[in-house]
Amino acid sequence: MLKQIISPLLFLAFAWFIVSNENAKTIIAGIAIFLIGMHYMESGFKLFSGGALENVLQKFTSTTPKAIGTGFLATAVVQSSSLVSVIIISFLSAELMGLTSAVGVVFGSNIGTTTTAWLVSSLGLKIKIAQYALPMLIFGVIMQFSKHNSYKGFGSVLIGLGFIFLGISYMKEGFETLKEGLNLAEYAMEGYLGIFVYIVFGAVATVVIQSSSATMAIIITALATGQIDYINALSLAIGANIGTTVTAVLGALASNRNGKRLAVAHFIFNIITGVIAIVFIYQLKDLVDIIAPLLSIAETDFAMKLALFHTIFNVIGVLAVSPFIKYMVRFLETLFCVKELGRGKPKYLTDEVMEIPASALEAIRKETIHLYDKSLEAIVHAMNLHRKEIFSDKEVHDVVEQSNSLFKIDVDEVYQKDIKNLYSEILHYSSRSQSYMDEDGNNRVYELKLTARNIIEMVKDVRELQRNLNHFTKSNNWFMIHEYNKLRKELVTIFREIQVMRNKDFVDSTEIMTKIGVLKEKGSDNEVGISKNIDMLIRDNKIDSKMASSLINDVGFTYSISKKLLKTASVLWVKDQEIIELGDEYEY
C-alpha cells in the first residue's frame, strides 16, 4: 500500500525536478541516452558476432591467465560486462566451461569495463563527439533495414556508439552549463571522510543507474568540467566498482546456481579490490602520476588520469586475488548446491542458457543424453539385464546366458514417471530456444528432437519385446530361449559399443561414424541370418506358428531398437555435423 503511494509520488517529484531544472534535465537525458547506447551496443554485438564471441569465450579460457585475458578483451570490445556474464553463466550451466575459467573471465571482464573510462576520457572529451554521433545513428538505422542479421547487428552497434557519444556530449554540456550557476566543486571534501562520503555516492549512483560504465561516464565528464575534485572523483570511481557488485548480486537473485556463484565471486573480487584501493588511495594516486607521463597523459588531464587510476586498481585487484582462484572456486562450489532432482526433471534446461545458441544446443544435447540414460536403464532392465554386467569385461555371451531371472519392472510406469516428462521438457525447451538460433542451429535442434523421439520409441519397442521375452524365457522350448538370447546379445553388443564410443573423447568423428556404419551393416546381416534361422525352425517343427509369429515380430522390435540406438549415438556423440550427414547413408 505504502509502496503504491510512494512510488508515484517519487516519480512525480523526479519529473518536477527534471522539468524545473534545465541543467539537470540535460545531464539526466545524457545518462539516459548513454544507457540506451549501451543497450544497443550489447544487442548489436550479439547479432553481429554471429556466435564468434561465444566461440572465443569458449575456446580461449583453458587456463586462468587466458581466461582473464579473454574476459578483458571480450568486455573491452563489446563494452558490456553484463553480456559477457550472461554468456559465461550459460556456458557454466551447459557445462561448456568450468567454474575456474568462468571466475577468470569475470576478473578479466572487470579490467575490460575500465576501457569505457578510457573511451569517454579520450574520444568523448577531446573531440566534438556529437558530430560523429549523428552520422553513426543515420547509417545504423539504414542498416537495420537489411535482411542479414550481421548487417542489422552492425547497425545496432553503430546506433549504440552514436547514442553513447551523444549521451556523453549531453552530459558534458549539462555539467558545463551547471557550472555557471552552481559549482559542485565547492562541496569537495578532503581527507578520509571525503573519500568515504564520495565512495558511498559512487556506489549509490551505480546501484540506481544499474551501470558502472554510466557512472564512470558521469564522473569523468563532471571531473573534466571541473565540477568535482580529482581525489573525490577517484573515490567515486571506487564507489562505482563497489556499487556494481550490488547490481550483480541483485541480478543473480533470479539466476541459477551458476549465476549466483559468479555473483559471489564478483562480489568478493570487488570488495577486496575496493578495500585495497581505499587503503592505498594516495599511493595509487602517486602511481598514476608516475605512469601518466609515460602514456603521454598531461599533468592536468585529470579525466584520463582517472581512467588510468580505474584500470590500475582493477589490475591490482586481479593480481591480488588471482593466486587464490582455486580456493575461491572450492568455496563457491559449496554454495547453492542442487537438491536431489525430482523424477523426470531436466538437469540442464535452464532459462539462462536459452538465449546463447551454443550453450542452448549443448544443454539440449546433454538433456537428450540424460533422457537416453534414463531410457537405457528401462530398456536394459526390461530385457532382464544389468547395466553393470553389460559394461563389464565379461563376454557378451556370458552376460546374456547368466541373466535368466525376470526383472520386476513396469516399463509403462517408468515411462510415465521418469521419461515422458523429461521428453516433454526437451521438446518444449527446444522449440523455445529455436527462435534465438540461425538455420544451422535450428537444423541441429530438429535433429536432437528427432533423437529424443527415437529414444522414446525405443522404450515403446522394448515394452512390446518384454512381454514375449519374459514369456518364452520361462518356457520349456530351448530353441525359443536360444533365439531370444540371440536378440539380447545383439542389443548388448550395441549398448557396449556405444558406451565405448561415448567414453572415448579422443576418438575422431570419422572413426566413430565408421564404427556405427559397420555395426549397422553387421546388424543388417544378422537380421537376415536370424530370419532364415526362424524359417528353418518352423520347417523342422522346432517352434509352432504362434511362437514363430511372436519371434518374427520381436526380431523387428529388436532391430528397430538397434537402428535407433546407432542413430542416437551418431547424433549425440559424433561431433562434426558433416560426418553425421555422411552416416545418414546407412539409414535402412
Next chain:
Amino acid sequence: MSIKKLLSRLDDFFDQSKKKQRKKSDKLEKIILQLEEKKAELKKEMKSEAKLNKKSKAVYDLCKEYKVITKMIKKAKKHENLLVKEDS
C-alpha cells in the same frame, strides 16, 4: 565503384553463408582425404588377411569397414560437388 557494386561487396562481407560453405567444403575435402587413406590401408590389410583365410571373421570385419568407408567417401564427394556448384 557503383553503389550497386559497393552494396554487393558489403553483402558478401556480411553474408556468413558463403564463408560457411567454403569452410564446409574444406572440411569435407579433409574428411575425404582421411577416408581415402584409411581405405587404402584397409585394402592392404584385407589382402594379407585373405591370404591366410578368405572366410575368416577378420576378413568379414575388414570387408564391412571397407564397404562403409567407400559409401562415406561417395557421399562426401557428392556433398562437396553440391557445395562447389552452389558456390559457383
